[in-house]
Amino acid sequence: MFFQxxxxxxxxxxxxxxVRIFESSEKKLELILSEExxxxxxxxxxxxxxxxxxxxxxxxxxxxxxxxTAYLLSESSxxxxxxxxxxxTCGKTVLPKALLKVLKTVSKDQLNFLFFQxxxxxxxxxxxxxxxxxxxxxxxxxxxxAWRFGPIHQHHCSLFxxxxxxxxxxxxxxxxILMYDSQTIQDTSxxxxxxxxxxxxxxxxxxxxxxxxxxxxxxxxxxxxxxEYYTIHITxxxxxxxxxxxxxxxxxxxxxxxxxxLRIFQPQSFxxxxxYTMEQNRELYDNPDFFKASWHHCVLNxxxxxxxxxxxxxxxxxxxPLPVND
Numbered sequence: 001m002f003f004q005x006x007x008x009x010x011x012x013x014x015x016x017x018x019v020r021i022f023e024s025s026e027k028k029l030e031l032i033l034s035e036e037x038x039x040x041x042x043x044x045x046x047x048x049x050x051x052x053x054x055x056x057x058x059x060x061x062x063x064x065x066x067x068x069t070a071y072l073l074s075e076s077s078x079x080x081x082x083x084x085x086x087x088x089t090c091g092k093t094v095l096p097k098a099l100l101k102v103l104k105t106v107s108k109d110q111l112n113f114l115f116f117q118x119x120x121x122x123x124x125x126x127x128x129x130x131x132x133x134x135x136x137x138x139x140x141x142x143x144x145x146a147w148r149f150g151p152i153h154q155h156h157c158s159l160f161x162x163x164x165x166x167x168x169x170x171x172x173x174x175x176x177i178l179m180y181d182s183q184t185i186q187d188t189s190x191x192x193x194x195x196x197x198x199x200x201x202x203x204x205x206x207x208x209x210x211x212x213x214x215x216x217x218x219x220x221x222x223x224x225x226x227x228e229y230y231t232i233h234i235t236x237x238x239x240x241x242x243x244x245x246x247x248x249x250x251x252x253x254x255x256x257x258x259x260x261x262l263r264i265f266q267p268q269s270f271x272x273x274x275x276y277t278m279e280q281n282r283e284l285y286d287n288p289d290f291f292k293a294s295w296h297h298c299v300l301n302x303x304x305x306x307x308x309x310x311x312x313x314x315x316x317x318x319x320x321p322l323p324v325n326d
Contacts, residue, residue, distance in 0.1 A: 172276070230246065272308070
């Protein structure tokens with residue numbers, strides 16, 4: 001995504017030759033409520049507007065389905081089921097502030113699970129918060145544990161989860177693929193995105209698509225089919241062409257999905273993050289075109305397991321240097 005009001009300049013913004021960038025790395029908040037709790041979908045859009053505004057984002061569009069309400073945001077997506085909420089944001093958003101708004105209406109006693117996740121940023125110095133400051137906000141309301149997956153000075157993901165005695169749906173799993181420098185998609189023009197959507201619909205038939213083209217560039221997509229979903233967010237600005245994919249599926253092989261998506265996007269590198277329950281068999285992933293630069297695994301004491309892997313291509317060609325302004 002890329003908006004004029006959220007641009008960051010590498011050089012003084014008054015200079016005409018300034019290189020403009022947008023922070024593409026994302027934060028994610030997920031809440032799962034008890035089945036006895038009132039439906040989140042009974043809360044009016046005015047409530048969700050306040051939640052979204054609190055973190056520094058805005059609603060672009062919304063779409064209501066039989067079992068889920070989907071929002072496209074100025075900084076990614078918000079998906080709301082009766083007892084589940086997933087909010088993904090990028091840019092300079094402060095996602096824990098959205099959580100505070102939610103907790104003014106939703107009681108902590110109604111929460112079965114809470115996850116807050118943050119990928120390392122390309123320009124952390126321009127963020128309004130960091131993971132440690134986010135934790136200070138969250139821990140005032142929620143007791144939990146935090147982990148970092150990956151080396152601090154390389155690709156890594158930070159995760160906070162609520163300590164709970166609840167146990168998840170044994171079929172629940174979430175796949176995240178964060179891709180860098182696609183060799184097949186060079187822009188977010190309508191022609192390019194239409195071709196991409198056509199290929200995605202061959203892999204995931206029957207999903208209803210809600211999407212948005214940003215000006216001057218950038219693209220977001222929500223795809224829904226009953227309880228299943230996937231999202232795609234594309235930021236083509238420097239320093240890297242970034243594509244994020246997240247999916248919540250049941251009874252699907254994440255290895256097969258990952259292979260098919262890599263054939264579409266052909267990134268130079270990617271992160272793979274997989275949440276699944278202890279009842280499921282752990283799926284290991286390897287690809288002959290990439291080497292596994294890091295691999296981290298954790299069994300959470302709330303019934304989930306998490307695997308984080310960073311892959312780098314084995315077929316790297318020399319890249320030109322980036323210009324440096326005086």
